[in-house]
Amino acid sequence: MTDDGCVVSYGELVVLGYSSYKRRQATSATVDKSQWVPVGAPNCHFGLVKQPVANALVPTKTVLVESSLQKRAFTHALDHALQATSSRYVCVPVTDTATLVTEYAPSTANQADMFQLGRQPSPCNDFVVPGHLHGAKGTVARFTARIVCDRTPPYTCRVFAGGFDTDHQVMVPLNAPKFCPTCQQWTSTWSRDHAKCILPMASTSHGGGSSGDDLKITVCGIQSSTGSTATHTVDALTRNGLRLWRPDSQTWAEVSVHGSLYAVPTASSSTSFARPTGPPITTEAVLMHGSILDIGGVYVKFVLRPSSIPVSPLLLELTTLHCPVQLTPLHFTNHHPQAKPQHVPIDKDQVVPAYIPRGLQPHVYPACGHVCGYNAQMASSCPLCRTPSSLVPLQLAPLNGHRLVCDDVPGIPGYVFNPCGHMTGAALAAEAVALRVQSSGKSICPFCAKTLDSLRPYSKLYFYIDDDDDHQHPMDTVGAIA
Numbered sequence: 001m002t003d004d005g006c007v008v009s010y011g012e013l014v015v016l017g018y019s020s021y022k023r024r025q026a027t028s029a030t031v032d033k034s035q036w037v038p039v040g041a042p043n044c045h046f047g048l049v050k051q052p053v054a055n056a057l058v059p060t061k062t063v064l065v066e067s068s069l070q071k072r073a074f075t076h077a078l079d080h081a082l083q084a085t086s087s088r089y090v091c092v093p094v095t096d097t098a099t100l101v102t103e104y105a106p107s108t109a110n111q112a113d114m115f116q117l118g119r120q121p122s123p124c125n126d127f128v129v130p131g132h133l134h135g136a137k138g139t140v141a142r143f144t145a146r147i148v149c150d151r152t153p154p155y156t157c158r159v160f161a162g163g164f165d166t167d168h169q170v171m172v173p174l175n176a177p178k179f180c181p182t183c184q185q186w187t188s189t190w191s192r193d194h195a196k197c198i199l200p201m202a203s204t205s206h207g208g209g210s211s212g213d214d215l216k217i218t219v220c221g222i223q224s225s226t227g228s229t230a231t232h233t234v235d236a237l238t239r240n241g242l243r244l245w246r247p248d249s250q251t252w253a254e255v256s257v258h259g260s261l262y263a264v265p266t267a268s269s270s271t272s273f274a275r276p277t278g279p280p281i282t283t284e285a286v287l288m289h290g291s292i293l294d295i296g297g298v299y300v301k302f303v304l305r306p307s308s309i310p311v312s313p314l315l316l317e318l319t320t321l322h323c324p325v326q327l328t329p330l331h332f333t334n335h336h337p338q339a340k341p342q343h344v345p346i347d348k349d350q351v352v353p354a355y356i357p358r359g360l361q362p363h364v365y366p367a368c369g370h371v372c373g374y375n376a377q378m379a380s381s382c383p384l385c386r387t388p389s390s391l392v393p394l395q396l397a398p399l400n401g402h403r404l405v406c407d408d409v410p411g412i413p414g415y416v417f418n419p420c421g422h423m424t425g426a427a428l429a430a431e432a433v434a435l436r437v438q439s440s441g442k443s444i445c446p447f448c449a450k451t452l453d454s455l456r457p458y459s460k461l462y463f464y465i466d467d468d469d470d471h472q473h474p475m476d477t478v479g480a481i482a
Contacts (some may be wrong), residue, residue, distance in 0.1 A: 008050035010149040010157055011287070013117070014403045015044045015129060016299040017448045045403050046127040048115055048149055048157065056112035056148050057088055057104035059258070062233050066098050066216040075167045077215045078103075088164045090257050092236045093174040094190040100220070100234050102258070111151040116163040117295070118143040124164060131298040139296035141240055143170070145255075147287070157287040157302070160259040161242040170257055172236045177275050179235040179256070184279055197233070235260055237275065243294035243438055244285055250434050252294070255285045273438075290431065294438055301404060301446070321362060323373035324464035325383050330362040330373055332396070365389040366418035369459035392421035397447055404428055404446050415458050420450040429458040 061082075069077055079085060082103060090102040117127040120142035131140035143163030150156045162170035175188045182197035220233045235256045242255045243264065253261045254276050260283050262276035289304040321330040363374045365382040367389030372378070379391040394416065397404070413423040417432070422445055424432070432452065433443050443452045452458070 008151075008155070010048040010050065010113070010155045011289075011302055011304045012048065012403065013046045013127065013293075014301045014303060016292075016301060016404070016444075016446045017398070044129075046117070048113075048147065050149075050151060051113045054111045054113060054151055055106075056110060056114040058107045058110045059090075060087075060103045060105045062100060062102045062220045064094075064098060064218040064220055064233075065101050066218075068097055069215065071169065071171070072167050074099075075169060081215055081217055088168045088170075090162070090170045092172055092176070092178060092234050092257070094178070094234070096174070113149045113151060115147045115149070116143060117145055117147070117300075118163050119296075122166065124166060129295060129298055129300065131296050139240060140298055141238060141296060144238075144240075144295045145242055145293065158259055159242070159244065159255055159285045159287055159293065160257060161238045161255045162257045172257060173239055176239060177237045179262070179276075179279070181233075181235070181279075186275075186277060235280070237262075240296045241273070241275070241294075244287075245292040245294070245435060246288055247290040247431070247434075248288065252438060253281065253285075256280075259283070259285050261285045292435060297439060299437070299446075303403065320465060321371065322464050324370075325378065326359075326373050326375065328360060328373050330371070331356050331360055332362060332394075362394040363391045364394040364416050364421050364461070365391055366416055366421055366459060367453070367456055369416055369461045371461060371463050390419060392419065395420070395422045395447075397422065397424075414461055416461050417445045417447075417450075417458050418453045418456050420445045420448050422447045423461070424458065433457045 063082075065074075065078065067074060067077065075089065078089060078101065079087065084103060084105060087103050087105045090104065092100040092102075094100055115126045116124055117129055118125045119128065119130055119138050119140040121128050122142075124143060129140055129144075131138050141162070143165050144161075146160040146163050148158045148160070162172065164170055177186055177188055178190070179186050180197045235258050237254060237256055243252050244255050244261065245252050252264050254264050255261060260280040263278060263281050265274045265277055287302045289302070291302045293300040293302070322328065323330055358374050360373060362371050364371050365387065368382050368385050368387040370382050370384050371394060372383075372391070374391060381388045413425045415424050415426060415429045416422065417424055417429070428446065432446050435443060437444055440451065442454070443457055444450060445452060
């Protein structure tokens with residue numbers, strides 16, 4: 001909070017809608033759709049709010065640790081050897097017994113707040129994104145990312161791959177892709193040739209330990225005051241990867257455990273997961289308004305100006321829409337399966353029931369944008385313009401999906417995604433087309449994750465309004481059929 005009691009918001013994370021994940025069978029061409037299911041509500045949102053006390057950590061030193069201790073004992077031995085009680089460690093194994101450890105410690109000079117997100121409900125995670133689950137496992141890591149926000153204007157937010165777990169570690173696998181800044185090479189298996197790269201600044205070596213186990217520590221270098229990765233001996237990526245898409249470049253890049261950003265080559269196929277092959281394009285992965293994080297196939301949007309006012313069905317009811325073919329009135333209702341039945345008041349003498357017959361619900365031809373009532377005989381092409389198209393329910397943004405339309409003009413959305421039928425504004429529609437997901441290289445609806453049509457991903461909406469109705473509402477963002 002500020003001195004006047006106002007809450008300082010760094011921004012908001014909004015989870016885009018996602019559908020079920022189909023597990024690929026290595027030995028069979030068939031797909032068991034029941035093995036992976038989405039958990040958690042799509043379009044959930046998390047606020048990044050200034051904390052009472054700064055809790056961010058800064059890198060202080062990098063050491064090479066040789067030990068055969070198990071994970072928790074390894075942390076305790078490090079705390080004792082480095083005389084650190086509040087430190088956290090980013091661990092990059094280079095051999096079965098040797099690990100490069102970067103110590104992150106509190107600093108009074110660095111006033112920043114740190115937030116963590118991941119799949120596992122834990123005190124270590126500020127936000128939980130379940131993602132796609134298969135039993136107890138999932139594509140989203142248990143501790144998947146850290147976001148560090150400056151406490152002073154302009155409140156810059158930076159993202160790092162991996163989160164600190166209950167053992168105070170960010171531990172990447174032994175075969176994780178690792179980048180050596182000395183020889184500018186990526187490797188998964190460390191060789192003796194890189195020994196000179198690991199210890200170019202070796203200064204001290206001493207022993208420590210716990211329960212009689214020796215812990216050999218060699219100091220490799222001291223971090224700069226800004227935490228730049230230029231002094232990190234080795235950088236690394238997490239197993240599932242953390243990808244960042246920024247509106248200014250409109251390209252995907254991968255974020256490392258130390259916060260550097262690496263260009264991602266174009267995948268050879270829709271099923272391949274390309275990893276970086278070159279040096280970092282920048283040493284800071286800064287979030288900007290409209291940035292997208294890909295965490296295990298779930299897309300999270302960072303917004304600075306979240307919209308908190310959804311489009312109400314009441315506002316749409318007041319437009320008195322009619323089907324231009326059947327000349328019947330159309331009534332909006334919430335099509336979300338988890339929505340509770342509700343009565344939408346039109347005026348003091350009329351109430352629209354929670355259940356509305358299908359023929360009176362607004363449907364749309366997503367390929368052309370004409371809104372009509374449902375009729376099975378005209379469900380394959382638009383009777384007004386003869387455009388081949390399916391006839392689907394016209395849907396509002398589900399749950400907290402309205403928070404994604406923060407860049408659009410308030411009011412009734414004037415466009416519709418093709419083929420799902422979700423209403424959208426012009427800014428969000430253009431952004432969705434520009435964003436190509438990593439798994440398929442195609443654009444998706446941000447509300448339901450359905451793949452958009454490649455030729456016409458969205459259309460302008462056209463409503464038929466009864467001009468003689470006293471309750472007609474002006475609609476500046478949509479067209480009307482004459």
